[in-house]
Amino acid sequence: MLLDLDIRKKLSAGKQSFQLDVRLKTDSQRIVILGPSGAGKSLTLKAIAGLLRPDCGHIRIDDHVLFDASQGIDLAPQKRELAYVFQDYALFPHLSVRQNIAFPLVRGWLNPRRHHAHQQVDYWLEAFQLNHVADQYPHELSGGQKQRTALARALVTRPRALLLDEPFAALDPVLRARMRTELKELQHRLQVPMVLITHDPEDAAVFGDHVLDLRDGRLDPGAGPVPDALPSSQRTGFGIASTRTV
Numbered sequence: 001m002l003l004d005l006d007i008r009k010k011l012s013a014g015k016q017s018f019q020l021d022v023r024l025k026t027d028s029q030r031i032v033i034l035g036p037s038g039a040g041k042s043l044t045l046k047a048i049a050g051l052l053r054p055d056c057g058h059i060r061i062d063d064h065v066l067f068d069a070s071q072g073i074d075l076a077p078q079k080r081e082l083a084y085v086f087q088d089y090a091l092f093p094h095l096s097v098r099q100n101i102a103f104p105l106v107r108g109w110l111n112p113r114r115h116h117a118h119q120q121v122d123y124w125l126e127a128f129q130l131n132h133v134a135d136q137y138p139h140e141l142s143g144g145q146k147q148r149t150a151l152a153r154a155l156v157t158r159p160r161a162l163l164l165d166e167p168f169a170a171l172d173p174v175l176r177a178r179m180r181t182e183l184k185e186l187q188h189r190l191q192v193p194m195v196l197i198t199h200d201p202e203d204a205a206v207f208g209d210h211v212l213d214l215r216d217g218r219l220d221p222g223a224g225p226v227p228d229a230l231p232s233s234q235r236t237g238f239g240i241a242s243t244r245t246v
């Protein structure tokens with residue numbers, strides 16, 4: 001995947017204003033946008049997803065133009081063929097694991113039936129080892145099982161790329177370490193490009209193929225302290241990515 005991002009957006013609330021200015025071109029498969037709270041990570045991810053309209057610039061994935069202010073192109077989120085996984089996973093509480101995963105495949109107002117049989121749903125239940133909890137509800141799942149259900153629901157639509165908002169934040173430290181490795185292995189296996197935002201340098205160290213430092217709405221070329229675990233070659237501020245193949 002070639003992600004070509006060049007966006008600017010000014011947001012104001014009362015006397016406060018925030019300027020987002022992100023330019024990036026990368027062919028990496030595991031992109032991590034790292035930054036402290038308020039840096040603009042969620043805004044960047046929302047812009048890629050089509051949930052925030054930039055003032056100007058463009059967003060392209062391969063030869064697919066998602067947004068181009070000068071050409072008047074602004075594809076609706078569902079036309080972007082991307083999947084967004086929210087920090088709290090946003091599972092439907094009244095639907096079982098199987099129904100949650102089937103949800104994007106069912107058109108119209110009706111929820112998937114409880115024992116809805118679908119080849120793709122069965123595939124993801126198997127791939128994520130969720131068969132034994134397929135009929136359970138989100139409140140009956142562990143943190144890791146919830147995350148895998150959210151990932152399965154995202155992947156069942158076969159997206160061009162997966163956008164992940166702080167995917168490990170809701171997990172305890174032991175599970176967090178395991179899930180980072182699991183997600184990296186999953187990305188290797190499926191070859192689905194992933195863009196992950198986080199404030200945790202360890203996420204970037206383990207998962208990141210191309211790591212970008214975002215500070216005050218800008219990708220920072222001379223970013224702050226480099227975590228020990230993270231080779232400097234893996235971090236960039238802006239420009240064309242130096243991709244590390246693992």
Ligand SMILES: Nc1ncnc2c1ncn2[C@@H]1O[C@H](COP(=O)(O)OP(=O)(O)OP(=O)(O)O)[C@@H](O)[C@H]1O
Nearest residue numbers: 011012013018036037038039040041042043044199
């Ligand atoms: N709708 C809005 N109107 C005005 N300002 C906004 C709006 N949404 C976000 N902001 C501001 O933009 C800045 C960046 O917000 P963003 O949510 O992208 O931060 P973040 O890096 O994701 O932080 P966190 O890690 O805490 O989620 C913040 O200062 C926030 O107050």
